[in-house]
Amino acid sequence: MSRFTPVNFSDIDLHGPFWHERLETVLTRTIPSQHEKLEEAGILESLKLPDPPPPLRIPRHPNGFTVQVFWDSDVGKWVEAAAYALSHRRDADIEAKIDAIVEDLANAQADDGYLNCWYLGREPENRWTNLRDNHEMYNAGHLLEGAIAYFQATGRRRFLGIMERYIDHMIARFGKGPGQVRGYGGHEEIEIALMKLYHLDRKKKHLDFCAYLINERGQQPPHYYDVEREAREAKNGGVDPQRYVFKDYEYNQSHKPVREQDKVVGHAVRAMYLYTAMADLAAAIDDADLKRACEVLWKDVMDTKMYVTAGLGPSAHNEGFTHDYDLPNQTAYAETCASVALIFWAQKMLHLDLDGQYADILELAMYNGALVGLSRDGKQYFYANPLESDGTPTRWEWHPCPCCTMNVSRLVASVAGYFMSKAEDGVAFHLYGGAKTTTIIAGTEVTLNEVSNYPWSGDINISIDPAQPASFDVKLRIPGWCRGASVQVNGEALDVATAENGYLTIRREWRGGDQIALALPMPAVRLYANPHVIMDAGRVALKRGPLVYCIEEVDNPGGWVQRLRLPRDAELRAETRSDLFDGIVTLKADAIAIEEAEFRELYRTAPPKEDKAELTAVPYYLWANRGQGTMLVWVPEK
């Protein structure tokens, strides 16, 4: 069988209620409001290169750094999200806004193709002098992704042409050839974009440049970031004007060549972007060695470093990873971007082998760690995603570093692209929730329609309608969290035990009107963390289907949710609540509450008194949409 590739989101009608709501919210509220915010923050203005440049909107950090060095990337990500919106339905207003941005970029671009508005506007003489910190390649990557998306949505090539020129400029400058500089970006991203460009135009120079960047990373001696630092020092009397707060190169995964890396380290988003590109490249050039490196890194993060919500990176200090099993809840950084990027990586891993373990994590990150980053109204965000709150954190309307905002909008706007894949003679369903497409399989036009109320219900119906009878594989993902799945075709039961690597393969001659009924039982369950995760000792997380739950103060009157204890034998009752958020399933249980009013001292020898209470849990991704209050994912067991 040929390799599976994702069915493009623009070819899928995502009609199920769960994703329809999220998608409509992002298209009608999030993406337009993000353009307003980009304008208010001065980010759009920063593309217009005046002389002198506009004043700094955000003060420099004492070490000379300002987030404005990556404003180009925010523009690129917004264009990408907005272009995805156009793929759903054309909109002259959005197109005019994108064209205005493209016009500014065209005017800004240097004669030699270089295009970075920060450097061109403020210190053109310093371009390419600090790849370690200053995000030139990162910005280029996001602009390129925007350009590709806009081209795919509208067929307009101008932005793509600008970016191709810029890429050519980089290809000329960076590499291992004579006279070239052996640099690579400190914040990985362009590698992903280059693979997208290669998938679009199949030009070997783009694939080769991506492979160069990935393979050169971490090569030493000498280490490129030492070389460029020494050059800066030579210019500045021995002192580097941009000091490095991260003591080693693990921060940006350049501590050793990527094929030798076996532990997930450093800044979480950087790491995920790198691994995404590595997996994509491994597939494109069929590189078993690179694939194995990806698998080792995947196992490391899965075994020791992932929050139960698929959040990644416990530490605010490096926005990233620390040591194995270090997963503090209240101070979890777990940046929204990192879970979005984990989805990117999981999708690439999934398409190497079609192994359901990757789809399981893709789904987990989608419904929890990523989706929590966007508010119900589509206009507020979380950057960090703690798993416990003392009531202090609230969603914000914008952020000095707005990376997460557009990572969520571009994800949701293209979310249908994660639902199905097809091969020459087969189709695979990864996610469920109401998705329809018409495509060619085994030479026949086939309409596939999956209908369900997933993730609230695991009852899924899929109709397979080939224009004429045709033999091909239908692969159904049986989620790793599911026990007791059952499948019928036209009323006839199949043996789910024959499923391999998380997929049940149904090979038969399909005829118009064929129906698959898939039942995925989803009782609420308790999850226990590995004892090495000391923060979760004696605690349980509640999960139903792909959704991780949390207890929020608004549903649990009487004060702090941290008062609640869940007896081990308490039944977890799923309850449909049509009055909450257009209809969700909550979990209820008989619980015990600590009586806090009579405990006045800070410490005492008598244990706190206990009362009976009822505990109500809601999906984690919905927390902090109904005012401020305490929240807890890991509930103490009694």
Added chain:
Amino acid sequence: MSRFTPVNFSDIDLHGPFWHERLETVLTRTIPSQHEKLEEAGILESLKLPDPPPPLRIPRHPNGFTVQVFWDSDVGKWVEAAAYALSHRRDADIEAKIDAIVEDLANAQADDGYLNCWYLGREPENRWTNLRDNHEMYNAGHLLEGAIAYFQATGRRRFLGIMERYIDHMIARFGKGPGQVRGYGGHEEIEIALMKLYHLDRKKKHLDFCAYLINERGQQPPHYYDVEREAREAKNGGVDPQRYVFKDYEYNQSHKPVREQDKVVGHAVRAMYLYTAMADLAAAIDDADLKRACEVLWKDVMDTKMYVTAGLGPSAHNEGFTHDYDLPNQTAYAETCASVALIFWAQKMLHLDLDGQYADILELAMYNGALVGLSRDGKQYFYANPLESDGTPTRWEWHPCPCCTMNVSRLVASVAGYFMSKAEDGVAFHLYGGAKTTTIIAGTEVTLNEVSNYPWSGDINISIDPAQPASFDVKLRIPGWCRGASVQVNGEALDVATAENGYLTIRREWRGGDQIALALPMPAVRLYANPHVIMDAGRVALKRGPLVYCIEEVDNPGGWVQRLRLPRDAELRAETRSDLFDGIVTLKADAIAIEEAEFRELYRTAPPKEDKAELTAVPYYLWANRGQGTMLVWVPEK
């Protein structure tokens, strides 16, 4: 009855085994090794003002700050600790070392009395331009405390004279008079030193200057730190070369006048030093208003902000306080200096009213939060004192900011000064553990000798030997943690229920050979934290007498101590262990251990398996003296 004042440490022979060991270790190992470290670190060299100044030993922080601005204070604190050592026994070598320092300071001092080696050596033109950050008054305070201690130990006045000149320089410059500057130090300390000087020389100008500094703090508008910042900006084209990372003045307790402050905020050591001086001043000038402010602040920290170890300040960010009940264990900052300073404050509060609640905290901080800062061998330290460890933290031999090292040595070297107080017609015992003194009470020379193996045992014998029969009060502290205390005088039982404010007063005619037997039962107990301390939910701390216990990996074989659960009904067995640390009491209990070996996944639906186990706890102050490993104060209950 007249007011009680502490019996000076130099008049007390601390002969009990517990403190004898600590004292000898500090005198023979800690204080000499600290001089070596001061030399190695370049701190002593920094007092010799060459031209040009010596290179920076420690790089500047990106905001221009370097810890070297407070190196003078480290010297002052070492001289203070070393002088206390001399009060125990003269030592020509130590005296020569101190005299060499005094010689350097005499050479460094400016003609107008100003004395700050950092500014004099590097930027004399900038002296007194940044009281907020740059520690000039803080340094002066510590140097003055050193000078006083050296004078008291040896009678030599040279250092004291240098410091009196410097104080006169400040008195002339700072104040509310015409032409004066209304400044005060950003890091409180000099206020404590000025009160010491006033207690020594009774000069009103020193009392008045201290009162000015305390009362001026936080007065506005205009706020003095705004005034001096604007002056710096005016000199530097609108940009302050020293940016302020703390957004408000709560960091240094200057957000409002001190008498209006009712919440403990900001940097913990600064806060404690301020409150110490406030309480001392309130007693000296009999200021009921200032005393009430101290009491309100005391209640705030006791009710909502103190670790069970008497550690203070959960956050590394501001080295200080956050919000009520925010007491994370693994990330606790709980700087050693803050607990030492709490002891200073508690002693001042105790002497306002002789209320045992202050002695209870003094004792708690002494045996736990402060003592933990010094290793058993007297040459290693903790700066931050977490209540839980994943095995990463280790003691260090020195620190770029060595404030805690000499705070512990000066505390232990003078620890006897916290044991007893006397008034004209009475004596009060605060701490127990083997202490003897001869003093004048009610006009008669009395020898008092308290003999015990406290804190390991609560059986205490006190002999009262007046030169001739005399009537006076003997006040015995009945610790707040103690239930069922009993007291006999010459074999005759007294009614302990008559104790008031934590002290039992025995008034009688005392004759040679009179014996008091005090029995303080000290069964091991469990402490529960207020439910608002969400980090300690479902957990207990173990305590016996004044000692808080912890479980350490070295005593609990089988891996992580976080595996252990203590059933609520498990008996806590105190066990004398002569093989550990010259003899200590450990606590044992039948417990449950999570089996970790068979739990391989990061998350799973089956709870971890459990085994029977024995739990062994040791006093918290002793942790991290036997290699690296996990540690836990708050043990999960089962």
